[in-house]
Amino acid sequence: MALWGGRFLKKQNSFFKKFNNSLKIDFILVKEDIFGSIAWSKILLDSKIITEDEQKKLETSLNIIYSEIKNTPKKILLSNSEDIHSWVEQKLIYMLGDVGKKLHTGRSRNDQIATDLRLWCKKEIHKLKKSIINFQKSLITLSEKYFSIIIPGYTHLQRAQPIIFSHWCLAYFEMIQRDFDRLKDCLQRIDISPLGSGALAGTGWKIDRKKLANFMNFSKESNNSLDSVSDRDYVVELLSIASIGMMHLSRFSEDLIFFNSGECNFIELSDKVTSGSSLMPQKKNPDSLELIRGKTGRVYGSLINILVLLKGLPLSYNKDMQEDKEGLFDSLETWRMCLKMSKIVLLGLKLNKNICKKSAESGYSNATDLADYLVRKGISFRESHDISGKIVLHAINNNKSLSELSLLDYQSFCVLIENDIYKYIVLKNCLNQKNSKGGTAPEKVLSEIQKNKKIIFNNINLMN
The missing domain is CATH 1.10.275.10 (Fumarase/aspartase (N-terminal domain))
Incomplete structure (x- = not known):
């Protein structure tokens, strides 16, 4: 009936x-x-x-x-x-x-569904924040486990400057902490009760909407009945946050897929999160990470869907809004699953330490430090950049690293270069020089790890 x-x-x-x-x-x-x-x-x-x-x-x-x-x-x-x-x-x-x-x-299905959906979103935000915290913990665990390991940092997928692996881990910690903060901020706009707004005009019964909101653990009641039953801004906002969060996980996945490739071989993924080929017996495919990367598109699709759905709707409720839920339900579940999968991937990840270091040494990633050395000798940075580029080209042509060039090689390009050059271009010293806030110097990274542990502790407290 x-x-x-x-x-x-x-x-x-x-x-x-x-x-x-x-x-x-x-x-x-x-x-x-x-x-x-x-x-x-x-x-x-x-x-x-x-x-x-x-x-x-x-x-x-x-x-x-x-x-x-x-x-x-x-x-x-x-x-x-x-x-x-x-x-x-x-x-x-x-x-x-x-x-x-x-x-x-005194109640309409219009204010009823708006209330149900806000209550559900509040619950889901709690679950998502918990998933983010678990992923953050795994990033910190991995950054401590491989704290001293040097890898090349990249721009344009070209080896750029040496970093420590922990610095890479903390980059993703920063990204997902922003996701956590966005969820926290979004919750303030979701935590509003529309119940008592009726179909669109309010209710003719004398109802204490503030008390009603308190019954449902909402922080306050909505202000305008027309807006209350037609507002789906919070759905758009949650899907936007989910899209940003999935973008972060997709970048994370792409990095690890690259690090895991035969050409790179920085890491080894656990058998538990990889699969093989039905034809090629040697294959070990990073399917878990590829699926995270692939599922990002469906979350983006849900965001575009709700934006298109709402863009032409007059006030107040329209049946089109029945289509607001399926994409939301699917996307938040997808995001949460991918956060969990990312954590599991990290738990079984192994770093190939020697290959990482050799790659950082052989890619001329210390060339910027060579240029900085010349600046310390009184040469302008633009000129030192040019000299360093010529020295790198000379090393490439002779199939040598910068550390393998002789002092005579260096002085043929600049007489100001002395024997202390080798101290400046050793990878360990290159790292130590990057000791500004946010830099990859081990001392700074260790400080960031400790700070991020406190952030996790605060995030957990916010959940209670």
């Missing part, structure tokens, strides 16, 4: 009914719908719309309904109900008769 129909003389077309129904998607919101319904029953009692006995019956029955399906929510899909609101109310009416029919007094 539908929750409407008095104005209609003919039954719905069977295909339209199936086309119109949203239960297959919004059944996920059953817990939130029941939670909001219990809060609504309390405010109906507070406003003397129902009796205390009726409220108790409603609350008890709603809890029974949830207890029956909380472990197997997909049982809801056996119903032919139009949506989750209809399913809950029909169950309630079946159990309580006329008392069950009183619950919807």
